[in-house]
Amino acid sequence: MLKRILAFSLSLALMLGCLTIAVAAEESSSFGAYDHVFIIGIDGAGSFIQDGTTPNFNRIFAEGAVNYRTRTEMVTISAQNWGSILSGVSYLKHGLTNNKAKDKERAHDTAFPTVFTLARQAFPDAELASFVNWDPINHGIIENDIGVTKHNNGDDAQLTEDICAYFNAGNAPKLFFVQYDSVDHVGHDEGSRSPNYFKQIQTVDGYLGKVYDCIESNGLMENGLFMVVSDHGHMIAGGHFGLTMRETMTTLAVKGKHVVGGSSIEKDTRNRDVAAITLHALGLERPAYMTAKIPDQLFDDVSGETRNWKNDVLDTILSSMAWFITLSTAFLR
Numbered sequence: 578m579l580k581r582i583l584a585f586s587l588s589l590a591l592m593l594g595c596l597t598i599a600v601a602a603e604e605s606s607s608f609g610a611y612d613h614v615f616i617i618g619i620d621g622a623g624s625f626i627q628d629g630t631t632p633n634f635n636r637i638f639a640e641g642a643v644n645y646r647t648r649t650e651m652v653t654i655s656a657q658n659w660g661s662i663l664s665g666v667s668y669l670k671h672g673l674t675n676n677k678a679k680d681k682e683r684a685h686d687t688a689f690p691t692v693f694t695l696a697r698q699a700f701p702d703a704e705l706a707s708f709v710n711w712d713p714i715n716h717g718i719i720e721n722d723i724g725v726t727k728h729n730n731g732d733d734a735q736l737t738e739d740i741c742a743y744f745n746a747g748n749a750p751k752l753f754f755v756q757y758d759s760v761d762h763v764g765h766d767e768g769s770r771s772p773n774y775f776k777q778i779q780t781v782d783g784y785l786g787k788v789y790d791c792i793e794s795n796g797l798m799e800n801g802l803f804m805v806v807s808d809h810g811h812m813i814a815g816g817h818f819g820l821t822m823r824e825t826m827t828t829l830a831v832k833g834k835h836v837v838g839g840s841s842i843e844k845d846t847r848n849r850d851v852a853a854i855t856l857h858a859l860g861l862e863r864p865a866y867m868t869a870k871i872p873d874q875l876f877d878d879v880s881g882e883t884r885n886w887k888n889d890v891l892d893t894i895l896s897s898m899a900w901f902i903t904l905s906t907a908f909l910r
Contacts, residue, residue, distance in 0.1 A: 607835035607876040609860020612800040615792060616754045616851060618662070619781055620655060620711065621761025621817070623810020624826040625769060629778035633786025634805065634830070641803075641832035642875050644842035649809050650849070651892075651899045653817045653824040655711065658808035658848060659756070660718050663691040665852030665869030667892040678717030685720045689866065692855045696752045697723040699861050703751035708740050710758035719754070726750070733759040737784040741791040749797055751859065755788065757781050764811035769823055774811070802833035802858040806851050813909065820899050821906040833858070835876050843873040845884065868892065 619626070624645040626634060650657045650668045660673035671689045685694040693705055706726040707719050715727040728743070730736040740755065763777045785805065792798055807827040809817045817824045827848050853869035856862070857879070863869070868889050870882045886893040 605878065607878050608857055610800070610835055611802045611833060611858040613750060613797050613802070614752050614855050614858050615797075615801060615803045616662075616752075616855065617785060617788065617803070617805045618659065618754065618756040619760055619778075619785075619805065619807050619828075620756055620758045621764040621809065621811055622778055622781070622807040622828065623769070623823065624807075624828055625775070625810060626778060626782075626805075626807070626828045629775045629782070631779065631782040633782045633789070637786070637789050637803065638805075638830045638832055640836075640838035641830055642836050642838070642840045642842050643828070643830040644844075644846050644872070645826065645828055646844060647806070647827045647829040647842075647846045647848050647850075648896075648900075649825045649827055649847075651820065651825075651896055653809040653819060655761075655808055656713065656718065659714055660691075661847075661849040662806060662808065662851045663693070663718060663754070664689045665692070665849050665856075665863065665867040667849070667868060667889050667896075669892050669895075670866075670889060673718060675713065678713035681717050682721045683717050683719070684722050687720070691719055692852050693725050693752060693754075694720050694723055695856060695861055695864070696859060697725075699859070700751050704748055705752045706743070706748070706750045707754040707756075708736060708743070709754070709756040710736055711756055714754075714756055731758075733757045733781060733784055737787055740788050744791045744795050744797070747795075749795070752855065757784060761811075764817070765815050768813050768815035769811035770813050771815075798833075800834075802831065802836075802854070804832075804851060804854065805830045806848055808848065820902045821909055822903050823906070823909060825899075825903050829872075831875060835878065837874055837877050840874045842875055846872045 627645045650661050656673045656675045656678040657668035660671045664671050666689045708728045709715050712729040760777045763774045767773050806829050810824045811817050849869045870884045871879045873880050
């Protein structure tokens with residue numbers, strides 16, 4: 578009888594031990610560890626966030642991971658880059674332009690859908706939302722037939738108030754995207770060395786802090802991943818379309834559990850990698866066609882990923898050639 582009791586106790590202990598190990602292993606994985614992903618896009622800010630007065634950005638990502646040398650698409654135009662950021666492929670694949678995004682609505686059955694469509698397929702009842710200043714994103718980049726809550730406001734300050742009202746009303750989106758546009762406006766008008774350009778970065782930093790605090794105060798950051806990304810920078814004289822370092826170097830910053838605090842994300846990072854990070858955080862496998870990847874030194878349990886350039890050979894060749902041109906403009910920095 579005693580032997581049976583001992584044997585039963587030992588079996589029970591082993592079962593509990595295995596269960597504990599399994600739960601611990603699940604908790605230690607960054608894959609699918611997040612209930613919410615928040616992507617905050619600052620149009621036209623490039624890598625110049627590092628040169629501005631940004632107390633909110635600094636406090637938010639003090640224990641996060643940041644890269645100020647994240648590369649854009651070869652064409653430094655908004656639709657090409659927001660399309661890649663949200664779909665995880667090059668602009669050569671998704672084919673979006675500013676005019677296309679403005680003139681033609683996009684459906685979910687496109688060959689290279691955004692992460693919103695992939696999230697909707699996995700989470701049919703989840704709240705998904707996009708709040709933008711530049712409305713072509715909501716019209717012709719993010720799909721219009723998948724039930725995404727979309728809100729447009731051409732004033733960044735009012736857009737921020739709208740965002741906080743949305744969260745304070747109890748909304749808890751699985752995936753949330755924001756695009757601020759005012760920095761880009763000043764960049765076009767005055768260039769990326771203008772005092773007003775950096776003043777506007779500081780102003781948007783205030784909006785960023787308010788949005789983050791609204792998200793956190795509503796209890797969504799405990800299992801939330803928070804990102805800031807830019808689509809492109811600006812030339813000294815203003816504008817963007819080319820391959821100068823001032824245009825092609827952007828910011829990517831990530832905060833959340835499992836993110837390696839204080840790390841500098843690896844050099845081989847593209848702004849399209851936001852799509853891979855988003856899917857990983859939500860526990861979704863990346864489609865085989867994606868060239869987005871999880872950067873090294875981002876999550877504490879992911880390292881050594883290589884970019885699947887074979888999926889887009891033309892982009893591989895052209896982006897390598899473009900990089901040499903970009904390097905030749907470093908003196909303009």
